[in-house]
Amino acid sequence: MISLEEFRSAQQRTLDMMDKAGIIVTPEEAERVEVADLGFGDLERIGLQILTYVNTDRVCAKELVLFPGQTCPEHYHPPVAGESGKEETFRCRWGEVYLYVPGEPTKEPRAKPPAGQEEYYTVWHEVVLRPGEQCTLPPETRHWFQAGPEGAIVSEFSTTSRDETDIFADPRIMREPQVEELD
Amino acid sequence: MISLEEFRSAQQRTLDMMDKAGIIVTPEEAERVEVADLGFGDLERIGLQILTYVNTDRVCAKELVLFPGQTCPEHYHPPVAGESGKEETFRCRWGEVYLYVPGEPTKEPRAKPPAGQEEYYTVWHEVVLRPGEQCTLPPETRHWFQAGPEGAIVSEFSTTSRDETDIFADPRIMREPQVEELD
Numbered sequence: 102m103i104s105l106e107e108f109r110s111a112q113q114r115t116l117d118m119m120d121k122a123g124i125i126v127t128p129e130e131a132e133r134v135e136v137a138d139l140g141f142g143d144l145e146r147i148g149l150q151i152l153t154y155v156n157t158d159r160v161c162a163k164e165l166v167l168f169p170g171q172t173c174p175e176h177y178h179p180p181v182a183g184e185s186g187k188e189e190t191f192r193c194r195w196g197e198v199y200l201y202v203p204g205e206p207t208k209e210p211r212a213k214p215p216a217g218q219e220e221y222y223t224v225w226h227e228v229v230l231r232p233g234e235q236c237t238l239p240p241e242t243r244h245w246f247q248a249g250p251e252g253a254i255v256s257e258f259s260t261t262s263r264d265e266t267d268i269f270a271d272p273r274i275m276r277e278p279q280v281e282e283l284d
Numbered sequence: 285m286i287s288l289e290e291f292r293s294a295q296q297r298t299l300d301m302m303d304k305a306g307i308i309v310t311p312e313e314a315e316r317v318e319v320a321d322l323g324f325g326d327l328e329r330i331g332l333q334i335l336t337y338v339n340t341d342r343v344c345a346k347e348l349v350l351f352p353g354q355t356c357p358e359h360y361h362p363p364v365a366g367e368s369g370k371e372e373t374f375r376c377r378w379g380e381v382y383l384y385v386p387g388e389p390t391k392e393p394r395a396k397p398p399a400g401q402e403e404y405y406t407v408w409h410e411v412v413l414r415p416g417e418q419c420t421l422p423p424e425t426r427h428w429f430q431a432g433p434e435g436a437i438v439s440e441f442s443t444t445s446r447d448e449t450d451i452f453a454d455p456r457i458m459r460e461p462q463v464e465e466l467d
Contacts (some may be wrong), residue, residue: 123306124306127416127417130416154373154375154441155375155441157371157420159368159371160373160443161441162375184458188340190338194308194330194339232308233313234310238342258338259343260343
């Protein structure tokens with residue numbers, strides 16, 4: 102849970118980062134930047150900020166904004182209603198992001214899971230994405246990612262997003278917004 | 285048909301525009317920027333430049349780059365192999381673009397079709413897209429667009445692209461690249 106003040110401050114910080122990266126958004130979009138604390142109330146370490154451009158029953162496009170060192174915890178996207186799980190392409194636009202997927206574990210990975218939560222991080226093959234670099238994940242691929250020291254902006258191109266169906270390795274994670282007093 | 289010199293020059297101009305807009309691409313991507321003259325050999329008036337980030341059997345994302353006043357002629361995306369036609373979202377990143385779709389014809393539209401080709405432009409409902417503004421077209425929507433006086437960069441988020449199946453109003457249009465001497 103975060104306070105309304107923390108929520109507004111995280112939104113503004115997200116917009117400032119997008120502005121710095123030359124990504125222009127409308128006032129209506131600025132208002133609906135999503136701050137996903139995932140139930141931890143600890144945005145400096147865990148969560149992400151999201152601006153969804155479009156999400157139809159076929160296609161979704163978003164910007165994901167991560168503060169320096171912020172982690173999106175391990176999860177995957179299961180099949181829903183007979184359709185394959187969400188397919189995602191992550192394209193780094195700004196900063197640097199460390200993406201972890203199944204495969205040969207990377208020695209000396211750049212990211213560290215949030216202290217005390219190591220047990221929920223099980224895939225350790227590292228893909229470093231710098232601006233202009235991208236990676237496409239097939240459906241049902243477990244993954245997690247962490248921003249580098251300056252933060253990161255990542256464009257996500259995917260099939261339909263159904264966030265409420267995401268399966269996180271940490272069963273405590275709540276995907277729904279957890280903001281105090283937000284009407 | 286365009287010469288190899290025209291092709292390289294259009295590629296470089298495209299990359300310069302992307303750079304100005306803060307869009308970072310890899311050297312490999314720079315090499316494969318597509319210059320679609322659509323068979324007219326008249327890039328200042330007709331065609332578009334394309335960088336495809338990803339095109340899987342479910343999702344496609346591209347940047348479309350248009351020179352000042354350049355026109356992508358009227359076309360639509362038919363159903364293919366039992367799947368609905370391509371669904372597209374156009375999001376203006378830089379410059380200004382005038383998009384025409386079915387609906388009430390706009391009085392005094394901003395764009396003009398290339399002289400002598402007016403008969404192939406049949407939809408006249410104007411949507412002006414400036415940076416941060418976007419429009420989603422349902423499958424099989426006839427559309428055409430023209431860049432404003434500074435050109436335009438438009439992100440396209442869509443289902444799978446199958447350019448060779450596009451149906452243009454002008455039957456002379458060839459979607460395949462028409463470059464002299466390009467190996």
